[in-house]
Amino acid sequence: MFVINCPYCGERDQSEFSCGGEAHIVRPKQPTELSDDEWAEYLFMRKNIKGVQFERWNHAHGCRKWFNMVRDTSNDKIHAVYKMGEKPPVI
Amino acid sequence: MTKYRINKTRFVDQTKTVSFTFDGKEYHGFEGDTLASALLSNGIHLVGRSFKYHRPRGIMSCGSEEPNAICQINDNTDLTEPNVRVTEIELYEGLKASSQNCWPSLNFDIGGINNLISPFIPAGFYYKTFMWPKSFWKKIYEPLIRLSAGLGKSPTQPDPDIYDHKHEHCDVLVIGGGISGIISAKIAAKNNLKTILIEDKNILGGSTIYQNNKHFIIDNQKSNEWLMNEISELEKLDNLIIKTRTSLAAFHSYNYLLAKENISDHLPLVKKNDGIRQRLWKIRADKVIVAAGAIERPLIFNNNDRPGIILANSVKKYLDFYGVSSGLNNIIFTNNDSAYETAVSLFEKGISVKIIDIRKKSSSNIVKNAEDLGIKIYWNSTVVNTFGYKKIKSIEIMNLSEDGSNVTGNKHKIQCDCLSISGGWTPMVHMHTQSGGKLDFREIDQVFVPSEKSENHINVGSCNGDFELEEIVKNTNNKVKKFLNINESGFDKISVLCSKELEKKNIWLLPNTISEGKTKSFIDFQNDSTAKDIKLALREGFKSIEHVKRYTTTGMATDQGKLSNMHALGIIADTAGVKMGTLGTTTFRPPFTPLTFGAIVGRSVGKFFDVVRKTSIHEWHVQNNAKFENVGQWKRPWYYPINNENLHEAVQRESKTARDSAGILDASTLGKIDIQGSDASEFLNRVYTNAWSNLGIGKCRYGLMLNEDGMVYDDGVTTRLGENNYLMTTTTGGAANVLSKLEDYLQTEWPELDVYLTSVTDHYSTASICGPNSKKILKKLFPNKDFSDEAFPHMSYQDAIIDKIECRIMRISFTGELSYEINIESKYAKSLWENCIKAGEEYKITPYGTETMHLLRAEKGFIIVGQDTDGTMTPIDLQMDWIVSKKKYDFIGKRSLYRSDTIREDRKQLVGLLTDDPNEILEEGAQIVSELDKKPVEMIGHVTSSYFSPNLNKSIALAVVKGGKKMKGQKLFVPMENKNINVTVSDFIFLDKENKRINA
Incomplete structure (x- = not known):
């Protein structure tokens, strides 16, 4: 069980958070102009990296804010947290 | 005093007698005894039968690693507990214990026939035998296997005990109250760090607390005396919390640990009442120091499982800690020096003892001590067989060949009533690996030791592979200082003198003259896996240690292989001709020792199992005989039976009346989200499939919400309360998820939208009145209001006042009837509901529940x-x-x-x-x-x-x-x-x- 440093609230127990999967997948601005394959790429295709992964997290039982987190899935080390819209750090 | 209670010790109070029963017979022990030491003091070794062959088994150890001596505690249907290790039960007045896995009795067990037919039930027997004919499985094989499976009996009544959970935070958590844990805790606490020391026994001290040999001296005192002083010093420290009877269950990432504290298990029955039985501590520690110690290994030879065969250090603990001698005619069988401490201690108390050592010699001080005392030592020898059915009576020994792979010379028979065995020590690396740490294999003494250095936890003492007293004390001091950034400690100038082991030898499976197929050399005592089972698995093509484990069930009993895993690995490595370090280990999973279900769930039982949500009209439903249905966490009226109506009859009546005259439904549980902001209309356009910008103020519209994959996710009516204000309703079960999903889109995809969402589900309650007479009822409730279709059309809303309280009336319908929903602040809802019922009386208004609504x-x-x-x-x-x-x-899901x-x-x-x-x-x-x-x-x-x-x-x-x-x-x-x-x-x-x- 990790301790997550919510960018709005500070360090909190993992039980207050929920994970929203891979980060930095932007919803296409013009979905109607995409082919089935292109839309499927956005809709279904997710990486499942063993190692450093960029993830979306939500402080669901706290401030309810979404933010991004860089986590090594092999050892759960958290490299960085940053707000939505901020540039991802180089890890 | 029985003849096995040899001496007085400071840990057992021989002035306080405690009576208990075992298999219905009354015995006596003393305050401070465990059930194991009390049984041994009464000369009882045989306490259970093994799982597969039903062989008689006795007490083998003195701690949580015990594979054999497990029993059933208590005999009542609610408090009885199976598979309890007698080595861990503190004796209390009125304790009732009984043996398991035997019928009709421990002394005559009919299942013992399995021992005679054992050549026909090798590893994998069940997998191989019960394959065919297929039709036999359900009626014959499965009931038979179920009958013979399991050890003790589960309670049949709910557990009346109270269990508790508690959170704790600290700077330093020390796991294990032996000598290295005590040194660590003292250094940490003296340096102003909030420190917690947990120890699973009732007192601190580990195995050093009964190490009373003149060859182990710290600061000119015997090591046990020195440690007693340290413990009394420790108890004076302010920022140190000592938790005894507390065992670590799990070590998770980010130093999150679970520990179970026994609060009343050791108390006499009369004092147990009403208190909390066990507490699960959830500890978040900045730094963790693991000082979990080591477990003594058995030796693997033919018939090594008889009652009276006990680990050597346990024999010493029973003697020097509890004052009980496990036997009066002892033989010690060892491959290392530590067992000599047991021999010297027995000899000094005038008890007969001989030693068999597989090594050719040992030149350490403690061995010399034994030789000087005149204790007979058989060097370069091994036990090849043991005799005595319910208790060991004699053994046969032979000389080892030059390379140790075989036996030579003649068999030599020796009488005994207790055989102490020691195969060296296994560091308890469970905690380290649970936290994600890796292991290295150390060739010289064949042990796995922690390898990776973590910033947040260290291992000290024998769980780190330090076995000599001097290296334990000095390395612990140095490691802890470095770990906690401390320059000096009170242990810097300590002097430690100890006997050091110079000659080491290890043979995983000791040789014999009899062919392997005819021996029973037990590795996993509880599950009856023998060396030949492991070799059979390898012959049949299993290579991975994880597969061998599952096929032979080695290490899969309630003790989780604490004594057996290393030997299984060793024998696999020897047989397959590979290096042991390359095999890896099986995974060490939490919990370290079994946890009660009670400790896991804590207070979350009965009415605390889950949140129950009731509408503010709930009381009325109860008074009017409603039957309830669970919808998510909500209790919703299901139907309202009159005069013994069943569900069908009530629903038929309710739905007929609703269509013919009037019905009323408590719709308060529907999710309600208040949406505000200048982009509210645009937001609704994006989340619902239909258009929203053109919805007039005061109008309602039904909306369908999809997932991005195009599948229907939720639906409900949304009302435009103002230019930039909407009230969205969602399904009862979907309310929380819908809000989360909408928040997600707002925050991550459309942060440019000026929209704010607030859940108001609990703030407003809803009475929904439907039926051809509903308009007349509304008129009675709101006499000043114009309810004509022109003034108040379908799918519109109006503000209103009832009893001076503001409310909203929506004319919307989920039944197809003329229908109105009145929203009011929840605290007034019951009174509103009662007014509606009263006004509807002349129209025979019927309350209806979810079942009628569905119909x-x-x-x-x-x-x-x-x-x-x-x-x-x-x-x-x-x-x-x-x-x-x-x-x-575009809208969510359109493209799909x-x-x-x-x-x-x-x-x-x-x-x-x-x-x-x-x-x-x-x-x-x-x-x-x-x-x-x-x-x-x-x-x-x-x-x-x-x-x-x-x-x-x-x-x-x-x-x-x-x-x-x-x-x-x-x-x-x-x-x-x-x-x-x-x-x-x-x-x-x-x-x-x-x-x-x-x-x-």
Whole structure:
């Protein structure tokens, strides 16, 4: 069980958070102009990296804010947290 | 005093007698005893039967690693507890223990026949034997296996004890109260760090607390004396919390640890009442120091499982800690020096002892001590057999060949009543690996030791592979100082003198003259896995240690292989001719020792199991005989029976009255989200399939929400309260998820939108009045209001006042009837409801529950998301094309509505079903087929909703059927267990297709 440093609230127990999967997948601005394959790429295709992964997290039982987190899935080390819209750090 | 209670010790109070029973017979021990030491003091070794062969088994250790001596505690149906290690039970007045896995009795166990037929039940016996004939499995094999499976008996009544959970935070957590844990805790606490020391025994001290040999000296005192002083110093430290009887269960990432504290298990029965039994501590520690110690290894030789064969250090603990001698004629069988401490201690108390050592010599001080005392030592020898059925009587020994792979010379028989065995020590690396740490294999003494250095935890003492007293003390001091950034400690100038082991030898499976197939050299004592089982598994092609473990069940008993895993690995490595370090280990999973279910769930039982949500009108429902249904966490009225009506009768009456006159429903549980902001309309445009910008203020509209994959996610009516203010309703079960999903889009995809969402589900309650007389009732409640269709049309809302309280009236309908919903602040809802009932009295208004609501909406063909949909239905599948805007450029899920998969014409689509026999009611979930004779029968759909409609006087059903849209009028079949029901596909709107009733 990790301790997550919510960018709005500070360090909190993992039980207050929920994970929203891979980060930095932007919803296409013009979905109607995409082919089935292109839309499927956005809709279904997710990486499942063993190692450093960029993830979306939500402080669901706290401030309810979404933010991004860089986590090594092999050892759960958290490299960085940053707000939505901020540039991802180089890890 | 029994003849086995040899000496007085400071740990057992021999002035306080404690009586207990074992297998119905009364015995006596003393305060401070464990059940194990009390049994041994009464000369009892035989306490149980083994799992597979039902061989007599005795106490083998003195701690949590005990594989044999497990028993049933208490005999009542609610408090009885199976598989309890007698080595861990502190003796208390009134304790009742009984042996397990034997019938009719421990002394005569009919299952012992398995021992005689053991050549026919090797590893994998069950997998191999019960394969055929297939028909035997259910009626014969499974009941038989179940009969012989398991150890103790589970309680049959609910557990009356209270369990507790508590959170704790600290700077330093020290796991283990032995010498290295005590040194660590003292250094940490003296340096102003909030420190917690946990120890699973009732007192601190580990094995050093009974190490009373002159060759182990710290600061000119015997090591045990020195440690006693340290413990009393420790108790004076302010910022140190010492938790005894507390065992670590799990070590998770980020130094999150679970520990179980026994609070009342050791108390006499009369003092246990009403208190908390066990507490689970959830500890978050900045730094963790693991000082978990090491477990002594057994030796693996033929018939090494008889009662009276005990680990050597345990024999010493029983002697020097509890004052009990395990035998009066002892033999010690060892491959290392530590067992010599036991020998010297026995000898000094005048008890007969001999030593068998597989080494050729040892030149350490402690061995010299034993030799000087005149203790007989058989060097370069091994035990090849043991005798005595219910207790060991004698052993046979032989000399080892030069390389140790064989035995030579003659057999030599020696009498004994206790055989102490020691195969060296295994560091307890469980905690380290649970936290994610890796291991290295150390060749010289064949142990796995922690390798990776973590910033947040260290291992000290023998769990780190330090076995000599001097290196334990000095390395612990140095490591802890470095770990905690401390320059000096009180242990820097300490002097330690100890006997050091110079000669080491290890043989995983000791040689014998008899062929291996005829020996029983036990590795896993509890599950009866022997060395030959492991070799058989290797011969049959199992290579991975994880597979061998599962095939032979080695290490899979309640002790989780604490004594057996290393030998299993060693024998696999030897047999396969590979290096042991390359094999790896099996995974060490939490919990370290079994946890009670009570400790795991804590207070979350009974009414605390889950949150119960009740509407503010709940009391009225209870008083009016409502039966309730759980919808998520909500308690919703299901139906209101009158005079012993059953569900069917009540629902028929309620739905008839609602259509003929008036009905009232508590709709407070529907999710309500207040939406505000200048972009609120645009936001709704994006999240619902239909258009919202053109909705006038004061108007209501039904909306359908999809997932991005195009599947229906939620539905509900949203009302425009003002220019920039909407009130959205959601399904009862979906409320929280809808809010989260909307927040997600707002925060991550559309942060540019000026929209704010607030859940107001609990703030407003809703009474929904429907039926042709509903307008008259509303008029009585709100006499000043104009309810004409012109002034107050369908799908509109108006503010109103009742009893000086503001409320909102929405004219919306989920039943197809003329219908009004009154929203009011929750605290006034019950009074509003009572007013509605009173006003409706002359129209025989009937309260109705969820079941009638479902029936009424099904008559009208309105879907319920989650009942008629299952996450695979698009609005097109539901024949709701009308609600999908063609004009809007985008909304959530739009693009998915014309993916190649979603435009398939043979998708399951919503249809109505009418049974040929109008009285036949289909079962919800029943499968639908088009051809009965075709094999295999193809399932083309299923029934989603089904009722008998009193208003239509026939059975109606909603169903999803492949290609159903084009099947109207077609005959289909619903096969049931004993008949086939003939049905016809129909329109799914069964009543009032023209929507006349809504304006009735």
